[in-house]
Amino acid sequence: MAQPTSTRRGSANRQGLAGWLFVAPVIVILGVFMLVPILMAVWVSVSDWSGNGSPLASGVNFVGAKNYEAILGGRGLTGQNFGLAIRNNLYYVLFVVPLQTIISLFLAVMVTRKALKAKGFFRTAFYFPSVTSSVAITVLWLFLFNTSGVINKALAAASIKGPNWFNEPAGVLGMLWTKLGMSETGALAQPGLFGISTWQWIQGPSVAMVAFILMAIFTTSGTFMLLFIAALQAIGDETEEAAMIDGATAWQRFRYVTAPMLRPTIYTVVTLGLIGTWQVFDQIAIGSKGDPAKTTVTPAFLSYQSAFVDLAWGRGAAIAFVLFGIIVAMSILQRFILGNADATASTRQERKLDAAARHLAREKREAESSRGAA
C-alpha cells in the first residue's frame, strides 16, 4: 500500500524540481538584468555617483532626494530642461494617441468591409511600416522632411511653402497665438509649473515635433489596425446585418452597434498608446538629439543625456523613475476614466445589445422566411 503514495510523492518532487529548473534561466536573467539593475538605479538616483568606478564603492555618498528636487523643483537649467521635456512629450502624447487610435480604427473598419477587393494588399500596405526599425524610419523621415525634400515639394505643388521641418523650433499653437497678437509678456512670462512660463506651456508641439508625431502615427497605425481587425472579426457580421435590416445607415450602425462593442479594444489601444508615447527615445537620439531649441527633448532622452553625456548619473536615474511614475499614473488615470465606465456600462450595454441583436436576428429570419413563402 505504501508503494503508490511514495511514487506519487516522488513524482511530485521530481515535478517540483523540473518546474524550478525550467523557469530558472528566465528567473536568473530577468533577476540579474532587470530586478538588480532597478535596485542599483534606485541607489544611484539618491547618490552623487559621477560615473567613475562602481556606484557601490565607498566614495559614493547618499544625497537624499537632492536629484529629485533638482528636476522637479523647476529651478535652474536642470529644472527647466525637465519642464520642457514634459511639455514636449505631453503634446506628443496628446496628438499621437487620439490620432493613431482613430486612424487605425478607420483603416480596420475600411479593410474589413465585405465588398472590398484586394483586402490583403491594403492590410499589407498599412502594416508594413510597423515592421521597420526606428532607425530606418528616422533616416527616411529626415530625408522626406528636409527643406527641399519630398514633403515640401508636394506642398509646393499645392502652392504651400513648407517649413524647415527638423530645424523649426516654433510651436504650432504659439504661431497661432502670435497671429492673434499675444506675446511672452505679463502673466504669460511668469515662470509656472516646472519653471516653464505659461507662454512656453501653451506653445504646442514645435514644427520639428510635428514631424515626429506624423512618424509615430505612420509606424503604429498598422499594428493597432490589426488589433481592431481582430476585434471586428470577433464581433462578426450578424449583429451588423441585423441592424442593416433594421434600416440603420452605415454611420448609425457603426456608432450604435459596432463602436460600443469595440470598447475593450479601444481601451487596449489607448493604454498601449499612452505607455508607448511616453517612451519616445530612438527617434530623438538618432534624428534630432533634442534640437531645435530643445523642443524635441523628451524625458527618456533627457534621462539618457544627463547620465551618458553630462555624467550626472543620479539625475539621469531620477528622471527615469519620475518617468516611470508618470507612466504608472497615466495608466491608473486612464483605467479610472475609461475602465470604470467600461465595467458598469459595457456589461449593461452588452446585455442590451445582445438582446437587441437576438431580436433583430429573429426578425431577419422571419423576414426571409416570409419572402421565401411569397
Next chain:
Amino acid sequence: MTAAPAGPGRRHAPVRTWAVFGVLCLIALIYIFPFVIQVVTSFKTEVDSTNNAMSLVPNPATTEAYEKLFTRSDYTLWIVNSLIVTVVVTAGRVFFNSLAGYALSRLRFPGRRAVFLALLAVMSVPGVILLIPKFLVINQLGIYDSYAGMILPLLVDAAGVFIMKNFFDSIPVAVEEAARIDGAGTFRTFWSIVLPMARPALITLVILSFQGSWNEYSHFIVSAQSTNLFTLTKGVGQLASGGLSGGNQFPIKLGAAALMTIPVAVLFFLFQKHIMNTTSGAVKD
C-alpha cells in the same frame, strides 16, 4: 413585385464600394510611396537626390551609394554583428521562454504563483526607464562593451513566456500524459512531444524575437561603445547623424536603411498570414 423594397439601398452600394476602394488606394499610396522613393533615391547621385527629390527615375542611375556603403563604411561588419546578436537572442528566447512557459502552464511546483506574478510585474516595467539601470549592472559585471553585455540581457523576455504559457494552456494534456505513463522524463516529454506541437506559437516567438533584436537600438547604445561591436542600427544611426563627412549623403543613408530593412521585410512576407492570424487570436478578450 416583392423584390421592390430592396431597391434604393442596393443601387448606391456599388458606387460606395468604389468610393471606398478609391480612398483606400490613396491612403495606401501615402503608406507605400515613402518606401518607393527611398529605394529609388538610393540609386540616385547626391546632386540628383537633392535637386529632384520627387523624381521616381534616377538620372543618372548609379549604384555608387551601395559601393561606398560597402567600401567606405563598416556596413559588412554591422551586418555580421546584427546577425550574431539576432540569431543568438532568437534561439535563446525560443528555448528559454518555451521552457518557462511550459513549466508555468503544466508543472506543479512550489512558488509557481509567485513566479507568475513576478513575471507580470517585470512585463509592466517600461523598457526605456531600464537604460541606465542595465548599463549599471552590465558595467558592474565587467561585460560592458562585449557581445555578452549586448546579448545576455535580451536572452529572455517575459512577454514571450506568456505567449508560450497561453499556447500550452490551450492544448490538451492527454498526449503528454500518455508519454509520461510510458516513462518519459519531464524534459523528454517537453522536448520531443510538446514542443513539436507548439509550432504556431514558436513561429510567433521567432518572428517577434527576430524583429525585436534586429531592430533593437537603445540597448546596444548603453551596453557597448567600440566600433567593432556596432550593429546595423547603431551604424546606420551614426550615418544618419552625419557619420560620413560632406553633403547630405541621402542616397547612401537611404540605401543603408533600405538594406537593413530587407531581412525583417522578408520575414514579414513569409509569415504574413501567420502574423495577421496570430493577432486575431491574441485579442479575443
